[in-house]
Amino acid sequence: MKVEFRNVSKVLIYSVIVFPIIWIFIFSLFTNWAFPSIFGFGEFNINIWERLLDSESLLLSGLLLSLIISLITAILSVSLGFATSEVIYKSRYKNTLLLSAYFPYVLSPVVLALLLQVYFVKAGLSGSLIGVIVALFMIVYPYSVLFFVGYWNENLINMKQLVRTLGGNKFSAWTKVVIPVSKPVISLCFFQCFIIAWFEFGLTNLLGVGKVKTLPVQIYMYIQEANPYYAAVASCLMIAPPLFLLFINRRWMSESIKFSPLR
Amino acid sequence: MKKKILISFFLVITVVPVLAGLIYAFLYSLGITGVISKGLTFSYWKEILYSSGFFLSLFYSLIIGAITIFISFFIAYFIYPFFINGSGKGQLIMFIPLSIPPMVWAFYHYLMFSGAGFISRLSYHLGLISNPGEFPVLVNDNFGTIVILTHVVMAFPFFTLYFIRIHNSEKIDRLTTLAKNFGASDSEVSWRVRLPIIFLKSRVLLILYLVFVAGSYEVPLLLGSQSPRMITVFTLEKMQRFDLYDKPVAYGAAFLYAIVVLIIVLFSLKRSFRTDEGRV
Numbered sequence: 452m453k454v455e456f457r458n459v460s461k462v463l464i465y466s467v468i469v470f471p472i473i474w475i476f477i478f479s480l481f482t483n484w485a486f487p488s489i490f491g492f493g494e495f496n497i498n499i500w501e502r503l504l505d506s507e508s509l510l511l512s513g514l515l516l517s518l519i520i521s522l523i524t525a526i527l528s529v530s531l532g533f534a535t536s537e538v539i540y541k542s543r544y545k546n547t548l549l550l551s552a553y554f555p556y557v558l559s560p561v562v563l564a565l566l567l568q569v570y571f572v573k574a575g576l577s578g579s580l581i582g583v584i585v586a587l588f589m590i591v592y593p594y595s596v597l598f599f600v601g602y603w604n605e606n607l608i609n610m611k612q613l614v615r616t617l618g619g620n621k622f623s624a625w626t627k628v629v630i631p632v633s634k635p636v637i638s639l640c641f642f643q644c645f646i647i648a649w650f651e652f653g654l655t656n657l658l659g660v661g662k663v664k665t666l667p668v669q670i671y672m673y674i675q676e677a678n679p680y681y682a683a684v685a686s687c688l689m690i691a692p693p694l695f696l697l698f699i700n701r702r703w704m705s706e707s708i709k710f711s712p713l714r
Numbered sequence: 715m716k717k718k719i720l721i722s723f724f725l726v727i728t729v730v731p732v733l734a735g736l737i738y739a740f741l742y743s744l745g746i747t748g749v750i751s752k753g754l755t756f757s758y759w760k761e762i763l764y765s766s767g768f769f770l771s772l773f774y775s776l777i778i779g780a781i782t783i784f785i786s787f788f789i790a791y792f793i794y795p796f797f798i799n800g801s802g803k804g805q806l807i808m809f810i811p812l813s814i815p816p817m818v819w820a821f822y823h824y825l826m827f828s829g830a831g832f833i834s835r836l837s838y839h840l841g842l843i844s845n846p847g848e849f850p851v852l853v854n855d856n857f858g859t860i861v862i863l864t865h866v867v868m869a870f871p872f873f874t875l876y877f878i879r880i881h882n883s884e885k886i887d888r889l890t891t892l893a894k895n896f897g898a899s900d901s902e903v904s905w906r907v908r909l910p911i912i913f914l915k916s917r918v919l920l921i922l923y924l925v926f927v928a929g930s931y932e933v934p935l936l937l938g939s940q941s942p943r944m945i946t947v948f949t950l951e952k953m954q955r956f957d958l959y960d961k962p963v964a965y966g967a968a969f970l971y972a973i974v975v976l977i978i979v980l981f982s983l984k985r986s987f988r989t990d991e992g993r994v
Binding site: 457460461464465467468469471472474475478486487488489531534535538539542546548549550551552553554555557558559560561562563565566567569570588589592593596646649650652653657667670671674679682683686689690693694696697701 | 716717720721723724725727728729731732734735736738739793796804806807808809810811812813814815816817818819821822824825830832834835836838839846867871922925926929930931932935936946949950953964965968971972975976979980983984987
């Protein structure tokens with residue numbers, strides 16, 4: 452009885468989790484979903500998907516733009532965050548510094564964007580791709596630092612020192628020991644940093660002033676225009692890369708919670 | 715030297731922008747700077763504190779956050795034991811909802827729960843309603859029903875994974891066996907052993923997550939009510955109005971919200987650090 456209840460609960464939870472993805476994908480293949488049709492979904496129409504192949508497609512440019520922004524932000528945040536985290540881990544003021552890392556991270560990104568908007572306008576970064584990347588970096592980099600500080604330990608520091616004792620230089624200590632040993636954790640951090648940048652809407656919309664049309668901005672735009680079919684295609688494009696990264700990182704995923712800054 | 719550069723860079727990215735933004739917002743709200751600046755005035759602050767609806771929005775956001783955390787906590791608390799053992803595929807599936815952006819979750823729930831949405835159509839075919847107008851207003855309602863639901867489906871998988879980690883690190887299985895050897899029943903173990911440990915170990919996470927939910931933007935923007943509004947929607951709407959005299963109020967609201975959030979986070983994290991160091 453108990454086992455049955457457990458299995459039924461599991462099936463229910465799996466359905467709640469998987470159903471939205473399947474439903475949105477099927478929804479994106481149709482148009483004219485008139486009331487009261489449930490699964491009829493109106494007319495089968497893959498025009499919107501076909502238009503993705505068009506070089507002038509807004510969805511395609513949105514996908515590429517989102518990928519570029521998220522990848523650059525994640526690469527910069529992971530590399531600089533890893534280097535900074537070692538210094539903070541060893542610092543006497545570790546806890547105070549960590550507290551300050553939470554500042555931009557816990558403030559709602561859209562409120563942070565509002566507070567910084569004037570400086571971005573003065574610096575000429577408002578409405579530009581670089582401006583959005585800089586703003587996202589301000590949230591993702593502290594996250595990366597918090598992530599890696601939870602990873603550093605005395606063993607890793609000792610391994611690094613051993614390289615120096617055996618005649619290696621600082622650079623080879625990083626490239627030959629620290630980075631190869633930390634590969635799974637670096638991949639996890641990259642995954643999480645990519646996802647934070649990939650998901651962001653409010654900050655991008657405010658500092659991009661509608662000119663930087665990433666996928667979340669486009670989904671919002673299509674919903675405002677009462678065009679759910681385009682919004683569904685954009686949603687599928689938004690879900691695909693994180694799921695792909697999740698699939699690649701599946702072996703290490705449970706570890707990611709261990710290092711999550713939300714401790 | 716390298717250390718100093720990295721620490722300085724870190725502070726420039728984390729502390730300096732937040733401080734600079736807060737100072738500018740505070741000065742703007744006092745009328746000292748900005749396009750409509752006419753010198754020091756407290757009139758905008760009077761509006762923020764007494765008539766703008768700021769506190770209602772803040773309170774509403776925190777209540778939405780608290781309800782979300784409460785529901786997600788108990789869902790995760792009851793389901794995480796199902797996923798502790800096994801191949802790990804069960805745990806992996808919990809990452810799927812975390813890979814779906816809030817904007818997509820909001821859009822999906824909009825399609826599900828709006829007047830002409832999936833649930834409304836299902837109700838029509840079951841004979842519960844005869845037209846979309848009879849379906850109860852769930853999207854954009856005052857209770858924030860779908861806003862809470864959307865946040866719950868994003869939060870409970872994360873909490874589940876987190877509780878599995880606490881369960882393993884705190885060796886709750888051993889404590890359960892010990893309690894049962896002393897004659898505790900299954901429900902006593904659940905309420906008097908498992909629950910207090912999970913709650914105490916996750917309380918900082920719960921507070922931080924509450925702050926995240928209260929500060930969420932896209933979900934209430936699409937699915938939330940117009941009155942009262944969540945604090946981020948309230949602030950942004952004030953900022954984007956045509957009336958320039960609303961801007962100082964928006965800046966003041968952003969400043970006050972940021973201070974409240976920073977105090978909550980500072981207090982809870984300091985406590986957490988002290989606990990980590992064994993001082994509490």
